[in-house]
Amino acid sequence: MRDVAGQRQFYTEAFGWAFSDFGNDYAATMSGDVDLGLNGDCTQWTAQLLPVIEVDDLEQTLGRIRAAGGAVTMPIFAFPGGRRFHFRDPHGHELAAMVREAIA
Known part of the structure:
Protein backbone atom coordinates (compact mmCIF):
# COMPACT_ATOMS: atom_id res chain seq x y z
CA MET A 1 0.00 0.00 0.00
CA ARG A 2 1.35 3.42 -0.96
CA ASP A 3 0.74 6.50 1.15
CA VAL A 4 -1.92 8.39 -0.84
CA ALA A 5 -2.04 11.20 1.75
CA GLY A 6 1.69 11.82 1.31
CA GLN A 7 1.40 11.77 -2.48
CA ARG A 8 -1.55 14.18 -2.33
CA GLN A 9 0.37 16.51 -0.01
CA PHE A 10 3.30 16.69 -2.46
CA TYR A 11 1.15 17.68 -5.45
CA THR A 12 -0.97 20.07 -3.38
CA GLU A 13 2.11 21.85 -2.08
CA ALA A 14 3.99 21.78 -5.40
CA PHE A 15 1.15 22.76 -7.74
CA GLY A 16 -1.79 23.82 -5.56
CA TRP A 17 -3.95 20.97 -6.89
CA ALA A 18 -7.09 19.89 -5.02
CA PHE A 19 -7.97 16.20 -4.80
CA SER A 20 -11.20 14.27 -4.31
CA ASP A 21 -10.90 11.13 -2.19
CA PHE A 22 -12.42 7.88 -3.42
CA GLY A 23 -11.97 5.55 -0.48
CA ASN A 24 -8.77 5.26 1.55
CA ASP A 25 -6.40 4.33 -1.27
CA TYR A 26 -7.34 6.53 -4.21
CA ALA A 27 -7.57 10.28 -4.76
CA ALA A 28 -7.82 12.26 -8.00
CA THR A 29 -7.92 15.79 -9.27
CA MET A 30 -11.25 16.52 -10.95
CA SER A 31 -10.51 19.89 -12.50
CA GLY A 32 -10.64 19.47 -16.25
CA ASP A 33 -9.55 17.59 -19.31
CA VAL A 34 -6.39 16.16 -17.74
CA ASP A 35 -6.49 14.92 -14.16
CA LEU A 36 -4.07 13.08 -11.88
CA GLY A 37 -5.02 9.98 -9.90
CA LEU A 38 -3.03 8.84 -6.87
CA ASN A 39 -3.28 5.12 -6.21
CA GLY A 40 -2.39 3.37 -2.98
CA ASP A 41 -3.46 -0.11 -4.12
CA CYS A 42 -0.31 -2.11 -4.96
CA THR A 43 -2.20 -4.37 -7.41
CA GLN A 44 -2.75 -1.37 -9.71
CA TRP A 45 0.65 0.36 -9.60
Missing part, protein backbone atom coordinates in the same frame (compact mmCIF):
# COMPACT_ATOMS: atom_id res chain seq x y z
CA THR A 46 2.43 1.36 -12.76
CA ALA A 47 6.14 2.18 -13.14
CA GLN A 48 5.41 5.65 -14.54
CA LEU A 49 2.64 8.21 -14.25
CA LEU A 50 -0.40 6.79 -16.00
CA PRO A 51 -2.36 9.02 -18.38
CA VAL A 52 -6.06 8.09 -18.07
CA ILE A 53 -8.49 8.89 -20.88
CA GLU A 54 -12.16 9.21 -19.99
CA VAL A 55 -14.44 7.53 -22.55
CA ASP A 56 -18.18 6.97 -22.94
CA ASP A 57 -18.08 3.21 -23.66
CA LEU A 58 -15.26 1.22 -22.08
CA GLU A 59 -15.82 -2.06 -23.92
CA GLN A 60 -16.07 -0.35 -27.31
CA THR A 61 -12.87 1.58 -26.59
CA LEU A 62 -11.08 -1.63 -25.61
CA GLY A 63 -12.06 -3.17 -28.95
CA ARG A 64 -10.94 -0.10 -30.89
CA ILE A 65 -7.58 -0.05 -29.09
CA ARG A 66 -6.96 -3.71 -29.92
CA ALA A 67 -8.04 -3.17 -33.55
CA ALA A 68 -5.62 -0.23 -33.83
CA GLY A 69 -2.70 -2.36 -32.64
CA GLY A 70 -2.72 -1.63 -28.90
CA ALA A 71 -2.23 -4.32 -26.25
CA VAL A 72 -4.22 -4.58 -23.03
CA THR A 73 -1.86 -4.73 -20.04
CA MET A 74 -4.54 -4.86 -17.31
CA PRO A 75 -8.09 -6.03 -18.12
CA ILE A 76 -11.16 -4.03 -17.13
CA PHE A 77 -11.50 -3.62 -13.37
CA ALA A 78 -13.57 -1.52 -11.00
CA PHE A 79 -12.03 1.19 -8.85
CA PRO A 80 -13.64 3.80 -6.61
CA GLY A 81 -15.50 6.10 -9.01
CA GLY A 82 -15.54 3.93 -12.10
CA ARG A 83 -14.05 1.16 -14.22
CA ARG A 84 -10.92 1.18 -16.37
CA PHE A 85 -8.32 -0.88 -18.16
CA HIS A 86 -4.66 -0.26 -18.94
CA PHE A 87 -3.13 -0.61 -22.38
CA ARG A 88 0.11 -0.10 -24.25
CA ASP A 89 0.04 1.75 -27.56
CA PRO A 90 2.03 0.35 -30.52
CA HIS A 91 4.97 2.59 -29.49
CA GLY A 92 5.16 1.15 -25.96
CA HIS A 93 3.46 3.96 -23.99
CA GLU A 94 1.18 2.77 -21.19
CA LEU A 95 -2.15 4.55 -20.72
CA ALA A 96 -5.60 3.75 -19.35
CA ALA A 97 -9.17 4.27 -20.47
CA MET A 98 -11.95 4.75 -17.92
CA VAL A 99 -15.64 5.44 -17.45
CA ARG A 100 -16.96 7.23 -14.39
CA GLU A 101 -19.61 5.50 -12.32
CA ALA A 102 -21.48 6.65 -9.27
CA ILE A 103 -20.08 5.50 -5.96
CA ALA A 104 -22.63 3.36 -4.12
Whole structure:
Protein backbone atom coordinates (compact mmCIF):
# COMPACT_ATOMS: atom_id res chain seq x y z
CA MET A 1 0.00 0.00 0.00
CA ARG A 2 1.35 3.42 -0.96
CA ASP A 3 0.74 6.50 1.15
CA VAL A 4 -1.92 8.39 -0.84
CA ALA A 5 -2.04 11.20 1.75
CA GLY A 6 1.69 11.82 1.31
CA GLN A 7 1.40 11.77 -2.48
CA ARG A 8 -1.55 14.18 -2.33
CA GLN A 9 0.37 16.51 -0.01
CA PHE A 10 3.30 16.69 -2.46
CA TYR A 11 1.15 17.68 -5.45
CA THR A 12 -0.97 20.07 -3.38
CA GLU A 13 2.11 21.85 -2.08
CA ALA A 14 3.99 21.78 -5.40
CA PHE A 15 1.15 22.76 -7.74
CA GLY A 16 -1.79 23.82 -5.56
CA TRP A 17 -3.95 20.97 -6.89
CA ALA A 18 -7.09 19.89 -5.02
CA PHE A 19 -7.97 16.20 -4.80
CA SER A 20 -11.20 14.27 -4.31
CA ASP A 21 -10.90 11.13 -2.19
CA PHE A 22 -12.42 7.88 -3.42
CA GLY A 23 -11.97 5.55 -0.48
CA ASN A 24 -8.77 5.26 1.55
CA ASP A 25 -6.40 4.33 -1.27
CA TYR A 26 -7.34 6.53 -4.21
CA ALA A 27 -7.57 10.28 -4.76
CA ALA A 28 -7.82 12.26 -8.00
CA THR A 29 -7.92 15.79 -9.27
CA MET A 30 -11.25 16.52 -10.95
CA SER A 31 -10.51 19.89 -12.50
CA GLY A 32 -10.64 19.47 -16.25
CA ASP A 33 -9.55 17.59 -19.31
CA VAL A 34 -6.39 16.16 -17.74
CA ASP A 35 -6.49 14.92 -14.16
CA LEU A 36 -4.07 13.08 -11.88
CA GLY A 37 -5.02 9.98 -9.90
CA LEU A 38 -3.03 8.84 -6.87
CA ASN A 39 -3.28 5.12 -6.21
CA GLY A 40 -2.39 3.37 -2.98
CA ASP A 41 -3.46 -0.11 -4.12
CA CYS A 42 -0.31 -2.11 -4.96
CA THR A 43 -2.20 -4.37 -7.41
CA GLN A 44 -2.75 -1.37 -9.71
CA TRP A 45 0.65 0.36 -9.60
CA THR A 46 2.43 1.36 -12.76
CA ALA A 47 6.14 2.18 -13.14
CA GLN A 48 5.41 5.65 -14.54
CA LEU A 49 2.64 8.21 -14.25
CA LEU A 50 -0.40 6.79 -16.00
CA PRO A 51 -2.36 9.02 -18.38
CA VAL A 52 -6.06 8.09 -18.07
CA ILE A 53 -8.49 8.89 -20.88
CA GLU A 54 -12.16 9.21 -19.99
CA VAL A 55 -14.44 7.53 -22.55
CA ASP A 56 -18.18 6.97 -22.94
CA ASP A 57 -18.08 3.21 -23.66
CA LEU A 58 -15.26 1.22 -22.08
CA GLU A 59 -15.82 -2.06 -23.92
CA GLN A 60 -16.07 -0.35 -27.31
CA THR A 61 -12.87 1.58 -26.59
CA LEU A 62 -11.08 -1.63 -25.61
CA GLY A 63 -12.06 -3.17 -28.95
CA ARG A 64 -10.94 -0.10 -30.89
CA ILE A 65 -7.58 -0.05 -29.09
CA ARG A 66 -6.96 -3.71 -29.92
CA ALA A 67 -8.04 -3.17 -33.55
CA ALA A 68 -5.62 -0.23 -33.83
CA GLY A 69 -2.70 -2.36 -32.64
CA GLY A 70 -2.72 -1.63 -28.90
CA ALA A 71 -2.23 -4.32 -26.25
CA VAL A 72 -4.22 -4.58 -23.03
CA THR A 73 -1.86 -4.73 -20.04
CA MET A 74 -4.54 -4.86 -17.31
CA PRO A 75 -8.09 -6.03 -18.12
CA ILE A 76 -11.16 -4.03 -17.13
CA PHE A 77 -11.50 -3.62 -13.37
CA ALA A 78 -13.57 -1.52 -11.00
CA PHE A 79 -12.03 1.19 -8.85
CA PRO A 80 -13.64 3.80 -6.61
CA GLY A 81 -15.50 6.10 -9.01
CA GLY A 82 -15.54 3.93 -12.10
CA ARG A 83 -14.05 1.16 -14.22
CA ARG A 84 -10.92 1.18 -16.37
CA PHE A 85 -8.32 -0.88 -18.16
CA HIS A 86 -4.66 -0.26 -18.94
CA PHE A 87 -3.13 -0.61 -22.38
CA ARG A 88 0.11 -0.10 -24.25
CA ASP A 89 0.04 1.75 -27.56
CA PRO A 90 2.03 0.35 -30.52
CA HIS A 91 4.97 2.59 -29.49
CA GLY A 92 5.16 1.15 -25.96
CA HIS A 93 3.46 3.96 -23.99
CA GLU A 94 1.18 2.77 -21.19
CA LEU A 95 -2.15 4.55 -20.72
CA ALA A 96 -5.60 3.75 -19.35
CA ALA A 97 -9.17 4.27 -20.47
CA MET A 98 -11.95 4.75 -17.92
CA VAL A 99 -15.64 5.44 -17.45
CA ARG A 100 -16.96 7.23 -14.39
CA GLU A 101 -19.61 5.50 -12.32
CA ALA A 102 -21.48 6.65 -9.27
CA ILE A 103 -20.08 5.50 -5.96
CA ALA A 104 -22.63 3.36 -4.12
